[in-house]
Amino acid sequence: MTAGQTVTVYGAYGHTGRFVVAHLRERGFVPVLAGRDRDKLAALAEEHPGLDTRPAPVDDPAALDRALAGADAVVNCAGPFATTAGPVIEAALRAGIPYVDVAAEIEANADTFARFAGRAKAADAVVLPAMAFYGGLGDLLTTAALGDRTTADEAHIAYGLSGWEPTEGTRLAGKVSAERRGGRRVRFADGRLEYHTDELPTLTWPFPEPMGPRTVVGEFTMADVVTLPSHLSVPTVRTYMSTEAAGGVTGARTPAPTAVDERGRSAQTFLVDVVVRSGGTERRAVATGQDIYAVTAPLAVEAVHRILTGRTRTTGVASAGALFDAADFLRSLAAAGHLTWETDVAASPSAGA
16 A cells, blocks of 8 residues: 655655656655755745655755655655765664665665665665666566576676766766766676776677667676676676767767656667576566656656565665566566566577677
């Protein structure tokens, strides 16, 4: 039962936060609008009459406590998560409520596992980072492809995006991550994150139809390198990005997303192709949909629903694949029309080469 349950959305006025607020309302939840900017909260409240607004600077624990008071859960949509995740998780632990975020920042997600795993487990609390297109969806697809198995030699996640018009939040998060890395790049190999200055390779990825083979940037590393290894024994996790998207997100003059439908989605389409290898076998899972920011909302809200209704497999800090029945989760999203997906697709022998 979720009707009437209250969920604080921190960063509610941001691009993804707005999608989350709207989807919570569609699912029968009552969002509480929270964030750092009082004026932006007031403007958003005019679009959602009757919803409570609670300004809360991220460095003000008392204000964060007020923002979460009486809520059944909190969804953190406010980047950069290197700044916001820790304080909002602390507030959620004090309030005794589940925490979900949509962080795509690799180091911020790694910090969440490192800093809060023990405390969250001891409190029997749920802390779910990276419940978004990056980190969450790839983890669910990989876990579903593996079925009952929890080990593999390597996992490859290829993102076939028609393009990528980054939000202001995406640009800011990218800047913070680049500063943390000192301009270096990151990859996951031999069971650990490693930093390097190598040039990123390009190759052709054999996406299934309707996309077909596309040029991708290899080792365009995303949050999946944190979420998958958190619960699966996979020593090599590689992610790839279509060159159209890689150029868009790194381009200084790429515009912000533009809505093309009544739901506020952009025209961007995606195909996520996961290939998991173990020995001489390969397993594959594929998902397609529209607008990576918009699809993050049903991912996060379905997670909240399942946590609050007890459909979880563990407590503590956990990724989506560890916390939920991955295949059932994806079926729910597909049944609601948020994406399409399939697994056990015949994997091309050249995939991930």
